[in-house]
Amino acid sequence: MIGMLTGRVAALGADELVLDVSGVGYLVGAGARTLSRLEPDQDIVLHIETHVREDAFKLYGFLDDIDRAWFVHLQNIQGVGAKAAFAILDTVPVSEIANAAALGDKSTFARAKGVGPKLATRIATELKDKAPPTGRSFSIGLPVHADDGTTGGAPVAPAxxxxxxxxxxxxxxxxxxxxxxxxxxxxxxxxxxxxxxxxxxxxxxxxxxxxxx
The missing domain is CATH 1.10.8 (Helicase, Ruva Protein; domain 3)
Structure with missing residues (x-):
């Protein structure tokens, strides 16, 4: 499985990007929030979640590993697939998601496009008594991604x-x-x-x- 990719943004699409890693172009699905922080020819590190099925092999990328962790965590709820998980992450910051989960606040999840009242209630109910994800712990220094999409050289703290x-x-x-x-x-x-x-x-x-x- 692929856990992380470092490369150059070769192309950007509506819900995906092509990441050039040493001449190999990886097609990576991504949310609108992630894609809005990227530019062509930008060097980036993507935290990758790999989905393998009989008819598909898909990569999903995130600039922050805690976003990837919530992407996985949300899909443990019946009825929440990759599209709904991205919709929630694009609409609500992960700190708000964690608060809403602990408080059983269905209105926060209902703000996401395509998440109706019934699904929002199920998400809030099932996440209420579950510990939030903490993501992977990296022992290497990763580039810092600034709000303007630029990349700094200082190591980032563990996700x-x-x-x-x-x-x-x-x-x-x-x-x-x-x-x-x-x-x-x-x-x-x-x-x-x-x-x-x-x-x-x-x-x-x-x-x-x-x-x-």
């Missing part, structure tokens, strides 16, 4: 930094005696209100206050 901080807060609350479901809901509410950049200590303190209310 899923926001998810790791969330898990640290949940773990702290569980160690204090709260059950995991309660802890996840409290942390999700605080992160939704205070933002994903809130210091870990503040998240834990405010979550404890939320749980005591």
């Amino acid at each position: 899923g930094g926001d998810s790791l901080a969330r898990e640290d807060a949940v773990s702290a609350l569980v160690n204090l005696g709260y059950n995991e479901s309660q802890a996840r809901q409290a942390v999700a509410k605080i992160l939704r209100d205070a933002g994903s950049e809130a210091p870990l200590g503040d998240v834990i303190r405010l979550s404890l206050k939320e749980l005591a209310a």
Whole structure:
């Protein structure tokens, strides 16, 4: 299986790109959010999810591995295929998806194109008590992809930094005696209100206050 590709963007399409890797052009499916950050001839690193079926071999690419992890996680829900997973990721940032999952907030998932009320409810219900994905842990330095699509030379932190901080807060609350479901809901509410950049200590303190209310 292919887990990562490093190469040059040879062509861009409506829902795919061709990545030139040492003269071999890989056709990679991608979401609108990813494609909007790319330009022809740009050197990039793509985190790859490979789908192998009897009649197809498809590659899906992501600039951030936590997006790839959520792409897989969402498809564990019946009725959610690659198209619906991309629609959700294109509409909702992964930090919001994690909050919505913990809180059982179906309205967040219903914002995605093609995700109706029934499917949104199923997604929110089935994800509510599941731990969010953290992605793969890379031991090599990967290029940083700036918001303007350019690539910097500094190494990027392991994928899923926001998810790791969330898990640290949940773990702290569980160690204090709260059950995991309660802890996840409290942390999700605080992160939704205070933002994903809130210091870990503040998240834990405010979550404890939320749980005591």
